[in-house]
Amino acid sequence: MTSFPVRPRSAAENGRRRVGWRAQWARRPPGAELWIGASLALVYVGAALSALVVYWGSWGTIATNPAWVPPFHPIGPSWAHPFGVVSGLGADVFRAVWQATPWDLAIVLAILAIDATLALSFGVVAGLSEGGWADALITFVSDSIGAIPSFFLVVAVYAGLTLLDPSQGNLPLFIALFGLLLWPTGARTVRERARVVAHEPYVEAARASGAGTAHLAYWHVLPNSVSPVLAQLPVDVAPIFFVLAVFPWFYNCGGGYLVPSTLGPDYFIPHLAPASPLPSVAFPEWGNLLAIGTCAGFSFPGGADYWWMYLFPLLAIVGLGLTISLLCDGIDQWRRLSV
């Protein structure tokens, strides 16, 4: 039997020159989507870095003013308060949203990084070993975890694990759990793509020339199975903010009777829900601000709509989701064109 080399020859050994990103850029410049996405991302990163400098030393707490707490004298947008003031919490919305930018970027990017890494790794392994035990195991686990609404599972598991460290607000644990429980949807689509790629002629050729499974997975299947992850990442932003916003909202005003105010029915004072990942109710985070703004901004049955209290945190969330979507779509298109 003929022995094959274990490692196939690299591009340089084959006498070919690997095309660098500069050459690719010159040949196919990125499209408008990538440019717009990158510009928006720069705005977000700039806002985050400047917030870190401006709020040096008080990163984790929003400055509140007790005089702004009652809901009866709502302060709308003005030169002094460009985004108005959110009553209940008693905070300037512009400053709160700005201060929250680094936290939210860190939370979302960390969760998406864990999510994308796991979805790609598990998806490629399952796709390459189609029909094998690894495929069966990964499909089984992803189907089982995927059967439970992600917001539900994350909160349940977080509430349980946080008992081991009862200090209020364990954001790193929350981020790790969210990333660990969000991958099944992405892994399923990557698996479908990897299955197809694994039977492409160039993969067969590499296998015939002696490439091992790890080499095939890393150099051939993985780079060609990235598209499903890039399509999934923007969709995965929504559940993150859903979880961060829905529980403070429900605890404070959804259930009605859960937190009765001692000051009167129209006096809204936000409280931190039990097992919340945030350390305090005045923590700068867009989901938290959106929840408090929605509770304070709508008054039933009086009919008051203090739109600025919830609109600006909402715009920050939607803007970040759109930025990630434009970046992912732009990168995907550029990759395809470059190939």
Add this chain to the structure above:
Amino acid sequence: MTNRATGPPAASAPSERPPRSRAGRRRSGVVELTLRRLALLPAQLLFILVLLYVTVNVPLAIHAGHSSTIPGYFRAFAVFVANMFTGQWGIATLGPYDIPWSTLFADFLPNSIQIALFALPLCALIAYPVSLAVGWSRRSSADAPVRFGTLVVALIPSFVLGTWILYAVFFGFYTTFHDLPGDGIIPSPPWFDQYYGGFPSWVVDGWVTRPTGLPVIDAALHRDWTVETITIVKTAIQASAVALAYLAIFLRHGRSIVASAKQELYVTGSRARGVPERTLLWRHTARRVTPSFLLVFALTIPGYLGAQFVVEGLFSDPGIGFITLSVLSQADYVPFEALVFVLAAFVVVAVLVIDLAAARLDPRGRFAR
């Protein structure tokens, strides 16, 4: 390898020969798939229970200072599994209620079913034609707005969407029915209080209607047309909020399914033979994409449940979603383990049923190939 003299060995064995007819092959494929999935069902439920036990019960025991041995944890796990399956989930600690959780779930379930009965047909009525029309469109200018529009709506948490819809329709509703919101935005018991000075005899404990439990049917059975109208209007508002939130999730998938179905060879062939575009879209492609739409629905059931739960919470409606959000907000452990278990079991079974229905509805005979 095929041996010319003996033929392919697998096909020559009579017991392994596949059924000859197309229908027979299809049926055996479906049966095999169903059996495989049914065999996995208990394992999936057990996996979910193990996950819950390790991440919730064990930390709870450690937190309470109960040190146990490994066999002790295994025994406790066996008791936990038995309790989950037999409905022994403890006594409710939700607001004023003081009954077993299983009874409270059973009492609250009909309201959730009622909203789903309104919301799901509404979703299907909008999602099916819109996905077909948008996915079929040749204009690329229609593509980007739909892509980004659905993303924007999906990014807006459903309680904000629901509040907007409620706000938009609230005042007409309020003027018509003179409903006075009390402890929630529009809780159901105050309606009865408002009109009767108390609950009618067919409402038990302020939230369970008799005999069926579905307020829409019970009010009609008791010819109480005021409550019937209020219930229908309220449920329609809730259903539209759920539909708006869910459609944003569905349309992204629906559009791409139709766009890829449009590229298939039989579509090009039929078009070349002169079949009108309208027939190609609304007859051929509409039938072709139905199973794929059902599969997308199966995979997005958790997303749908999220939307409905929040809308129930927004209306303080006595439904499963309201209990879910309440117990999760209060970090109440035993009922939310039971809820996770029941919901996961429901989703796993629903996905299996939908998969089978999709296989049945596929005009191309998916399992025949």
